[in-house]
Amino acid sequence: EGQLLESGGGLVQPGGSLRLSCAASGFSLRDYVMTWVRQAPGKGLEWVSITSISGDTTDYANSVKGRFSVSRDKAKDTVYLQMNSLRDEDTAMYYCAIKVPGTYPLVDWGQGTLVTVSS
């Protein structure tokens, strides 16, 4: 059975940077649209970004636009979320999730990696 594996979370000071990774076990990410979704402690789900299969196109939530960027390494079959200029309000569990192109839901999610922004 395949699963998504996030890594790279941790404690970072406000204004700092962190890079999260998302890899798959048991299947390839190459056939999927990649998204990042976050969940602040005790809160609901907030979409962060969505990246096309080719990696050429990424949309970002207004709350992270200009600070976060997504890249896909096809050779490593891994997707990265580069987070810069981090703020307290970016503290959350970050999930990667996949979907197929078109009007479809998020079919699989990882277990998440925790990002804590605090001085």
Place this chain on the structure above:
Amino acid sequence: IVMTQSPVTLSVSPGERATLSCRASQSVSTNLAWYQQKPGQGPRLLIFGASSRVTAFPARFSGSGSGTEFTLTISSLQSEDSAVYYCQQYDSGPPGTFGQGTKVEIK
């Protein structure tokens, strides 16, 4: 599109029916999904297309609705169904918007 779920918390006795509601601020056709999230876990897709159940989930889970009004029903609640349930519209905007969640508790 704003998704509004009700109630915020639902307390149901084992074996009883649980009914969760999700309302969209404008029509999303049947492009509506439900996810189940248990503590310490990522969400899991439960229902898609408003009424199609993922095979990994038992038949006691069912979804219905179209347009702006949707319902998730758990026909006979089991202890393992205790979780937060989120609806998500994926009709508009990548990848769509989530409701705030309904926590289902076992009474």
